């Protein structure tokens with residue numbers, strides 16, 4: 769918890785709002801693009817959504833599937849909790865996956881509240897699409913990956 773609070777403070781200090789815009793993506797439908805250069809390790813954006821318990825997320829996932837909004841805006845945490853950005857979410861929900869991403873995610877719990885922060889792994893130029901590794905669990909039914917990176921694994925799961 770202490771570590772989380774320090775990291776949160778550091779992030780808030782450094783977190784000059786990055787100018788980002790969601791727009792058509794070469795990877796998939798809509799993506800998030802940097803409008804200004806971003807330095808390595810800079811805080812980029814928080815993945816904002818509602819923190820829901822695993823059971824609830826399973827029910828919602830089924831519901832979203834039925835409603836045909838495909839893979840929903842669910843960000844799974846290691847402890848099974850899920851941040852659902854479908855209804856009340858920020859533009860981070862538009863970030864696509866890459867096998868060679870320019871960002872990484874960090875889950876920080878502050879006073880029991882879990883927050884997902886996205887940081888730059890390397891210098892990002894203006895106009896580059898923001899990506900992180902979704903780290904989806906392996907599944908039978910593959911989602912083909914269109915990240916286009918040299919070491920693309922071919923699928924998201």
Ligand SMILES: Nc1ncnc2c1ncn2[C@@H]1O[C@H](CN(CC[C@H](N)C(=O)O)CC2CN(Cc3cccs3)C2)[C@@H](O)[C@H]1O
Pocket residue numbers: 793795796797798799837838839840841861862863864865866911912913914915924
């Ligand atoms: N490297 C990749 N290669 C291929 N497909 C990718 C990649 N990386 C993200 N994906 C897709 O994107 C979803 C993750 N999405 C990220 C934003 C997405 N680009 C969007 O426009 O909404 C969120 C989910 C919520 N769904 C709503 C839909 C919109 C259009 C069809 S279904 C998409 C994933 O589950 C995938 O299906």
